[in-house]
Amino acid sequence: MEGKKAVITGSASGFGKETALLFAREGAEISLLDINAESAQKVATEIAKIGGRAHVMQVDVSEEESVKSAFSQALEQMHTVDILINCAGYGRSSRIQDLTLEQWRRLIDVNMTGTFLCCREIIPHMVERQCGKIVNLASICAQTGRMVAVDYAGSKSGIVGITRALALQVAADGINVNAIAPGPVVTPLFEKNYTTEQMNSLLSTIPFKRKGTPTDIANLLLFLSSDESGWITGEVIAINGGAFIG
Ligand SMILES: NC(=O)c1ccc[n+]([C@@H]2O[C@H](COP(=O)([O-])OP(=O)(O)OC[C@H]3O[C@@H](n4cnc5c(N)ncnc54)[C@H](O)[C@@H]3O)[C@@H](O)[C@H]2O)c1
Structure with missing residues (x-):
């Protein structure tokens, strides 16, 4: 990662935050894009403490103008972008009968x-x-x-389709586009969405003898962002402690 420049969305919390810290420790310069600029600033301060470089850009990834402005600031600060990690997102639990069109649209818009x-x-x-x-x-x-979770599962299936189609479009340009499909990992998103009982029930579907951590996720994102994964593209890599083996 030495000398690499990365944009990480959703980097104020959870997987994005852990990935930003890992990439910074590996020598990358990071633009931290998040709707929560205050928490992103705390991550930037942590990165500065370990001698890394990070910039904070507030963004709502669902808003075209906001995304344009954040990426233009990131390019202004870092001059190039080698890596984009799209972590910004959220979920919720609702039966389809209880899901309003407005809630559906917002989740699809963000994710x-x-x-x-x-x-x-x-x-x-x-x-x-x-x-x-x-x-x-x-x-x-x-x-x-x-x-x-029809809205959440729908949005994530859409992301799989986007990943595969985009990978094909830009393969001849030397650009790798992949996705990862994590199983349940305890993060602020997870704690917000589920009761302790629901969390325990989801975590009990994991055959591996320990729970996953944001570091497990960050390590896979590091590999997929590195030169070592140069011939992998259009893939959806499962990371779930054996919860689903497809
Ligand atoms: N935690 C899990 O078990 C799990 C499993 C599979 C996939 N994921 C996915 O991983 C990603 C990260 O999840 P996490 O668990 O780290 O969640 P998290 O809530 O800890 O972090 C998500 C971050 O995204 C930011 N964000 C939300 N809406 C935004 C918007 N409109 N614009 C910009 N930033 C926005 C939040 O402020 C937050 O910092 C999400 O896409 C989530 O769906 C999580």
């Missing part, structure tokens, strides 16, 4: 349209440089479905 907008913003820059790495956050829900 799926947000991924589309961020990819669209960086692709011209990566095509011009004839290199780049993009990793999108899908979920085990796109592979197995999940009770009371």
Whole structure:
């Protein structure tokens, strides 16, 4: 990662935060894009303490103008972008009968349209440089479905489709586009969405003898952002402690 420049969305918390800290320890310069600029600033301060470089840009990934402005600031600060990690997202539990159109639209806008907008913003820059790495956050829900999560599972399945189609479009430009599909891992998102009982029930589906951690996720994102994964593209890599083996 030495000398690499990465944009990480959703980097104020959970997987994105852990990934930003790991990439910074590995020598990358990071633009931290998040709707929660205050928490992103705390991550930037942690990165500065370990001698790294980070910039904070407030963004709502579902808003076209906000995404344009954040990426233009990131490019202004870092001059190039080698890596884009699309972590910004959220979930909720609702039976389909209780899900309003407004709730559905907001979740699809953030998770799926947000991924589309961020990819669209960086692709011209990566095509011009004839290199780049993009990793999108899908979920085990796109592979197995999940009770009371048609909106979340739908958005994550959309991200799988975006990843595969974009990988084909830009393969000849030397750009890798992959997704990862994590199983349940305790993060602020997870704690917000589920009761302790629901969390324990989900975590009990994991055959591996320990729970997953944000570090497990960050390590996979590091590999997929590195030169060592240069011939992998269009893949959806499961990371779930054996909860789903497809
Ligand atoms: N935790 C899990 O078990 C799990 C499993 C599979 C997939 N995922 C996916 O991983 C990603 C990260 O999840 P996490 O568990 O780290 O969640 P998290 O809530 O800890 O972090 C998500 C971050 O995204 C930011 N964000 C939310 N909406 C935004 C918006 N409109 N614009 C910009 N930033 C926004 C939040 O402020 C937060 O900092 C999500 O896409 C999630 O769906 C999580």
